[in-house]
Amino acid sequence: xxxxxxxxxxxxxxxxxxxxxxxxxxxxxxxxxxxxxxxxxxxxxxxxxxxxxxxxxxxxxxxxxxxxxxxxxxxxxxxxxxxxxxxxxxxxxxxxxxxxxxxxxxxxxxxxxxxxxxxxxxxxxxxxxxxxxxxxxxxxxxxxxxxxxxxxxxxxxxxxxxxxxxxxxxxxxxxxxxxxxxxxxxxxxxxxxxxxxxxxxxxxxxxxxxxxxxxxxxxxxxxxxxxxxxxxxxxxxxxxxxxxxxxxxxxxxxxxxxxxxxxxxxxxxxxxxxxxxxxxxxxxxxxxxxxxxxxxxxxxxxxxxxxxxxxxxx
Ligand code: MLT
Numbered sequence: 259x260x261x262x263x264x265x266x267x268x269x270x271x272x273x274x275x276x277x278x279x280x281x282x283x284x285x286x287x288x289x290x291x292x293x294x295x296x297x298x299x300x301x302x303x304x305x306x307x308x309x310x311x312x313x314x315x316x317x318x319x320x321x322x323x324x325x326x327x328x329x330x331x332x333x334x335x336x337x338x339x340x341x342x343x344x345x346x347x348x349x350x351x352x353x354x355x356x357x358x359x360x361x362x363x364x365x366x367x368x369x370x371x372x373x374x375x376x377x378x379x380x381x382x383x384x385x386x387x388x389x390x391x392x393x394x395x396x397x398x399x400x401x402x403x404x405x406x407x408x409x410x411x412x413x414x415x416x417x418x419x420x421x422x423x424x425x426x427x428x429x430x431x432x433x434x435x436x437x438x439x440x441x442x443x444x445x446x447x448x449x450x451x452x453x454x455x456x457x458x459x460x461x462x463x464x465x466x467x468x469x470x471x472x473x474x475x476x477x478x479x480x481x482x483x484x485x486x487x488x489x490x491x492x493x494x495x496x497x498x499x500x501x502x503x504x505x506x507x508x509x510x511x512x513x514x515x516x517x518x519x520x521x522x523x524x525x526x527x528x529x530x531x532x533x534x535x536x537x538x539x540x541x542x543x544x545x546x547x548x549x550x551x552x553x554x555x556x557x558x559x560x561x562x563x564x565x566x567x568x569x570x571x572x
Contacts, residue, residue, distance in 0.1 A: 267330070268509070270363075271331055271510055272305045273305075274305065275305055275307070275533065276303070276305060276331070277333045278292055278299075278308065278309050278418050279312050279320045279421070280309055280310065280320065281312060281313065281335065281336075281337055282317055282402055282429065282430030282431070282432070283311055283402075283429040283431075283432045284319070284430070284432055285433070285452075286334055286432035286434075286435070286484055287431060287434075289354065289432060291336065291451060292336045294518075295365065296512075298509075298514075299514040302517045303511075308379075313431075315404075315571045315572070316344065316348075316403035316404045317402070317403065319338075320335060320337070321358075323335075323526070324358075324499075325500065329360075329500040329503045330503065331503050331507035331508070333514065334497060334498065335498045335499075336497055337436045337495065338494060338554055338563070340405045341355070342355070342550060342553035342554045342555075343410065343561065344405050344571075345558070346557050347568065347569065348404075348568060348571040349431065349569065350570055350572060352572075356487045356554060358500070358501055359499070359550075360501050361496055361498055361546035361547045362497040362508055362512050363497050363511075363515040363538055364496050364546045365519075366534060366535060367494040367533065367534055367536060368449060368451065368469075368492070368493060368531075368534055369448050369449075369450050369469035369492060370411045370449055370470070370491050371449075371453035371457065371491075372386075372411070372447045372482065373446055373447070373463060374465055375438050375439075378461065383464075384480070385481075386485075387419060390419060390445070391419040391420070394416075394421035394422055399415075399424070399425070399443070400425075400427075400434035400437060400438060400443040400446045401431070402428055402431045407447075407491070408434065408446060409425075412445075413564075414491060415487075419487065430450070431449070433458060434446050435452055435453075435462075439461045440524060443543050444537050446462075446482040450533055454473070454476060454531045454564055457479070464477070465486060465530075466480055466481060466482040466484075466487070467480070467534065468481070470483070470490065473532040474529075475529075475530065475532045481539050483553050494536075496550065497511070497515055499511065509517055519536075540557070
């Protein structure tokens with residue numbers, strides 16, 4: 259952006275509403291967390307934060323939108339580990355993952371829930387995995403596009419069971435969950451954020467959680483390991499601005515994010531759906547930048563080892 263230099267710009271920031279890009283469809287876990295944050299950050303900064311869902315290509319369409327936005331702090335992106343996995347999955351993202359973004363701060367971290375439609379025969383996790391292995395070619399598994407958490411969970415599950423499911427891609431797990439509830443698809447591995455309320459409402463069945471221990475909010479659901487399946491997965495969301503956003507503006511945004519993560523109301527909402535804020539020591543921009551770099555490197559190694567071939571993002 260042309261005009262005011264860093265400190266002066268930060269003093270007046272924000273002077274107009276902000277846009278928070280969600281790279282998946284409305285109603286999914288990224289959207290739920292984004293709206294919770296948008297509301298709180300908006301109150302802290304005395305400006306409206308408007309959520310915009312820019313879905314497509316496993317969350318990379320929304321990332322591309324941020325990469326080309328003005329670096330003035332008025333356009334932000336919430337994204338999860340898929341932002342770090344994307345360069346190992348897609349050939350033509352239209353941005354350079356390591357240089358396009360300015361990390362603002364880490365948001366939440368939590369497990370996935372392996373869930374099935376109510377009409378599936380297995381009534382618990384113990385019965386589910388052998389069933390899923392035996393019937394894999396007849397079962398559909400929904401996900402939010404290549405590289406999304408739900409997709410990576412489906413891939414890990416296939417590996418763990420040595421079974422291949424028929425995959426059905428959506429623009430987010432919001433619409434995928436709707437189809438699981440109505441029985442159009444058989445299985446969905448979704449973030450606890452949106453899976454837990456559906457399980458508690460008896461709309462879907464939880465077979466396993468991908469954390470190392472059970473969730474307080476789903477005490478009867480075993481971990482995948484408990485039922486003998488080597489499936490562990492922890493997701494995380496972070497908040498991003500475009501690279502080149504002035505440091506003082508990033509600090510202001512980071513401060514507003516911290517205020518949200520300190521608020522007991524926000525923490526209660528997180529807790530109710532089995533997700534967590536990061537420990538306070540990791541609320542800095544530096545901690546987010548470090549995790550992001552580490553995760554890009556980690557996914558490059560593990561996806562290469564898994565023999566993944568790059569596909570086009572367009
Ligand atoms: C969503 O909000 O739809 C999810 O974060 C997509 C996913 O990664 O599974």
